[in-house]
Amino acid sequence: MNENEILRRGFSVLEQYHSSQKDGRFVDYTSPGDLQRILQLDDPESEGDWEKLFTWMEQYLKYGVKSAHPSFVNRMWAGANLPSMLGEMAVAISNTSSCTFESAPVSTLMEKYMIRQMLDLVGFRNGEGQMTTGSSNANMIAMMCARNLAGKEVKRTGLFGQQELYAFVNADAHYSMDKAANILGIGIDHLIKLPVNGRGEVDPADLESELASVVEAGGIPFFVVATAGTTVRGAYDPIEAMLKLREKYKFWLHVDGAWGGAAVMSEKLRAKFLPGLSKADSFTWDFHKMLGSSLMCNILLVNHSTHTFGTVLGGGDGSYLFRDTDDNDVQDLGSVSLQCGRRVDSLKWFLDWKYFGKKGFGERIEHYLDLCRYAQECVENIPELEMVAPRVSFNICFRYKVAEHMADDFNQELRTRLYKRGLALVGLAYVKEKLILRLLITNINVNRDEIDTFFKELVAIGNELVGEGQLG
Numbered sequence: 001m002n003e004n005e006i007l008r009r010g011f012s013v014l015e016q017y018h019s020s021q022k023d024g025r026f027v028d029y030t031s032p033g034d035l036q037r038i039l040q041l042d043d044p045e046s047e048g049d050w051e052k053l054f055t056w057m058e059q060y061l062k063y064g065v066k067s068a069h070p071s072f073v074n075r076m077w078a079g080a081n082l083p084s085m086l087g088e089m090a091v092a093i094s095n096t097s098s099c100t101f102e103s104a105p106v107s108t109l110m111e112k113y114m115i116r117q118m119l120d121l122v123g124f125r126n127g128e129g130q131m132t133t134g135s136s137n138a139n140m141i142a143m144m145c146a147r148n149l150a151g152k153e154v155k156r157t158g159l160f161g162q163q164e165l166y167a168f169v170n171a172d173a174h175y176s177m178d179k180a181a182n183i184l185g186i187g188i189d190h191l192i193k194l195p196v197n198g199r200g201e202v203d204p205a206d207l208e209s210e211l212a213s214v215v216e217a218g219g220i221p222f223f224v225v226a227t228a229g230t231t232v233r234g235a236y237d238p239i240e241a242m243l244k245l246r247e248k249y250k251f252w253l254h255v256d257g258a259w260g261g262a263a264v265m266s267e268k269l270r271a272k273f274l275p276g277l278s279k280a281d282s283f284t285w286d287f288h289k290m291l292g293s294s295l296m297c298n299i300l301l302v303n304h305s306t307h308t309f310g311t312v313l314g315g316g317d318g319s320y321l322f323r324d325t326d327d328n329d330v331q332d333l334g335s336v337s338l339q340c341g342r343r344v345d346s347l348k349w350f351l352d353w354k355y356f357g358k359k360g361f362g363e364r365i366e367h368y369l370d371l372c373r374y375a376q377e378c379v380e381n382i383p384e385l386e387m388v389a390p391r392v393s394f395n396i397c398f399r400y401k402v403a404e405h406m407a408d409d410f411n412q413e414l415r416t417r418l419y420k421r422g423l424a425l426v427g428l429a430y431v432k433e434k435l436i437l438r439l440l441i442t443n444i445n446v447n448r449d450e451i452d453t454f455f456k457e458l459v460a461i462g463n464e465l466v467g468e469g470q471l472g
């Protein structure tokens, strides 16, 4: 086979996969041991053998999870948008790093264009932004900006011998906050987890009393996070009330909208979930979650006109790599990113944006919210099921009702059976120490019929478990 024949064959495998993505089961569950035997990963005969490579590629698709399938309702993302899929293919075939204009002229302009579009959309005047490798790292970079602003010498001298810094987050905030506190030398004991109310939100009065006691003890409250859509419950912290406290305590207010930040696409939902957003210090959200771009697709926006990224993140001698261009606005993106090589994430993002636009994405999010309302009604109308936490936005936290002492084991087994039979993959988490099933709708192939099917199969397996009586 010459290279063109190989490519054609590869594309035909992809096309076949794509056209059958929604058929059959979402996974042909195979145990790790069986999968090891099937894959023969240590086959010594593969060198130069295209047939063998195609076999592995087909096996990758066959035994993998079809995330575009409507039974895949477990993660915050699902099958990708077609424009971004095409973009990814172009990126793979051209293989470059978007750290400099020289090596990635088009993607550099696309990323800058998209950042400006998003700054306008969010309402950060004169701010700046960058694509990062995901919200976890965006959260860390935001914390780093706040840290270096709170201690102007930190970049040079480190955190030695200075007043102690404290960060504040919702007790249900994403675990990446703990990682960031660790990596940045803040220490996880200095990450204050704020209790949540019945809706899973931070109460501003609790925040204020924690801020006050830190100040009284001689510490500096440098960073507060409003989570916009907590990962398990979907709670939105009160940005406006937190902004009021910022006036007094002068911290950096970061909005982690990895999941629920997508609400900015709809004026209606933005007014409901994100009032005050345009005055925050920074905001991140994942385009690869509710908005359906290919993984990874994230942006971090900063609401300051002081070249924060250059000041905080620039460093070391990059003169072998970075060049001044005639146009200052086209400064190399890599000079202020954490990593040197940067994957081209902007093409897929740009194509998605041009194809769907704010209107298309806004309608998508509103539609998802309608479906979430519907799913909640289903739970409430099916006698075998119950909501465990009230639905406050997009997350549906429910379980199959059985006696409390066996509810966790029962629901865990129920979820495992659904998965192993390829019927559905649904999330699992704890809310107030109760194990819950977390249904998320971020898949454009899911509509009311698919939600009905999901609950029907779930209840059938639950009834089967009850019938077996072995968990009682």
Ligand SMILES: *Cc1c(COP(=O)(O)O)cnc(C)c1O
Binding pocket: 076, 133, 134, 135, 136, 137, 173, 174, 176, 227, 229, 230, 231, 256, 257, 258, 259, 286, 298
């Ligand atoms: C998913 C999520 C993250 C992590 O995002 P990645 O892009 O996967 O790193 C951070 N915060 C919240 C609230 C999330 O839901």
